Amino acid sequence: MLLKDLRQVTIVGLGLVGGSVALAVRRAMPRVRCVGYSHRDATRQKARELGVADYIADDLIESVAEAGLLIVATPIRTFETLFERLADHLPADCIVTDVGSTKVQAHRWADAILGRRVHYVGSHPIAGSEKRGLEFARDDLLSGARCVVTRRRSTDADAVGLVEQFWQVLGCNVHTMSPAEHDRILGYVSHVPHLLAAALVNATDPDQMRFAGKGFVDTSRVASGPANIWTDVLLTNSDNAVRGIHRVVKELLRLQTAIRSRNTRQIESLLEKAHQRRAEMIEFKIRNKELL
C-alpha cells in the first residue's frame, strides 16, 4: 500500500502522544479518515469534545475494522494483551505500528502474536513532555521531532516505506534502524537522563530543594514524567539502562576523584569536554531544525 491509498488511520490510546498524532493526522492528511479509541469513557468523551479525530469508537474491535494503518499509543505493558485481542480482527495487510519508547520487546510480541496476516513496523516519535493526558495534546507536537522507525530483517519493506512516509508527512525527521540499535541508543539518550533526574531528586533533601535554581529545575524536569510509563520503559530495556547507569556512574566518579585530589586541570578539562560536546549537539539540532 502507498500512503496516497491509505483510507483510514486508527489510533488506539488517546493520551498526550496518541492525541497529538490524531490531531496531526487531521491537519496533515485531511482526506484520511482518523478514528480514535480509548478504553476510558471520560477520555473518549473528551476526545469528542476536542474534535481529536473524525470518529471516536466505543469499541476497540470496531475501531480497527477498516484500519489501513493502526497506531498503538498505549503504555508498553498493554501491548501483549492488546495484540492478542486484535490479532483476529485486523483487516488483512493492515499495517500496525506503535509509539512506545522501547522497540525490541514490541517487535517480539508483534511477531509472536500478530502473525503474517498484518505487517508490524515499530515507531518511536521522540516527542512528548513530562505532562500526560489528552488535554496537553497538540497538532504540532511531532513537528521537527526525530522519529525512529524500526524493522527486523523479516519486516515487510513496503510497510516500512509507508510508516516512514506517514511520519514524514506529520513533520518528523525519520531514521530507520533495527529495534536492538534503537534500544541501545535510546537507553543512553533518553532512559539514562530520566534515571539521573530521578536520582538527583531522591538524593536531595526536600527542604534544601527550596533553594534550587533554574539549573536544578531543568536537570530534574524529566523526573516529573509518569512513573508507570517509565517503569515499563526500563523493564523492557533493562540491559541498556543498567549499562547506561554504569557509564554515567563511571564519569561521576572520575569527576569526584578530580575534585577530591583538587586536580584543577582535570576538573576543567572534563567540564570543558562536556561543554564542547553539548555545544556540538545543540548546533547539530539547530541546523536540523529540531530545536524550535
Next chain:
Amino acid sequence: MLLKDLRQVTIVGLGLVGGSVALAVRRAMPRVRCVGYSHRDATRQKARELGVADYIADDLIESVAEAGLLIVATPIRTFETLFERLADHLPADCIVTDVGSTKVQAHRWADAILGRRVHYVGSHPIAGSEKRGLEFARDDLLSGARCVVTRRRSTDADAVGLVEQFWQVLGCNVHTMSPAEHDRILGYVSHVPHLLAAALVNATDPDQMRFAGKGFVDTSRVASGPANIWTDVLLTNSDNAVRGIHRVVKELLRLQTAIRSRNTRQIESLLEKAHQRRAEMIEFKIRNKELL
C-alpha cells in the same frame, strides 16, 4: 549606613551577573550612582555603549574611591588578588559583597585580607544561565530570584541589613545563613546538577547524542556553563561536591539494582518518589513566584 543613605554602588566585573546587577540598580535605585569596572577594554567599551552604569571607570582603584557598596562580580579565583589590590583603597566603612557561587572561601579571604576597616558580607543571587557575557545581561535577571546572604558571627549586623535590603529592592527573595550552610545546600542543589549534566554528556557517544530529545537537552543544559567558572566553584566547595556525588551515585545504584532484578514495584516506587518530590518543589516555587 542605611540603604537610603547609599550614594554609590560600584560593580567590579561586568559579565552576565555583574551587568545585570548594574542594570537593575539603574532601574530600581535611580538616585544611587552606579559605577562599573571591567579589566577588559572591550567590555568597558560595550558597557558604555549599552549604558549599563552611570559611569564606567578605566581604573579599578578609581572605581571604588567613593563606593558605599562594592559588589565583586568576577570569578571566585580572582577574589584573593582583587581583595589585596583593593584593601588599602576602599573608603572606611565601605560594605563589600560579591555574587560568587561559594561562600566559605570568600569569607576566609575577606577576613584575612580586607580587615576591619570595611565590612564584608557574602551574597549569592541564585540567578544566571548557561550563557555568559555582558551582552546577555538583563535588568530583570534577579527579579523573583532567591538570593542567599551569608554572615559569620563576627559580621557587622548593619552591613548585613543593608546588603539584605539592597537585594530585596532589586527584586530578590533574600535568605540569610552562615557560609558553611550555604555551601552545603548549594553543593547539593546547584553543583551536583552541574556535575550530573557534565557526566551525562561525557558518558554519551556524540553520534548517539544526535538522537537526543528534549529530555536529554534539558537534563544536560547546565553542562554548557563556562568550565573555568565551575572549576572555581568546585574547588572552593570540594567537600560538599564530593559528598553530593556520593549521594547521587548511591541513588543511581539503587535504581540499577531494582532494574537489574526486574523489581517492578521498587522501580515504580523510586520513580514515583522523585515525581512527588519534584511536584512539591515546583508547587513551592510557583507559590513563591520563583518560576516566572
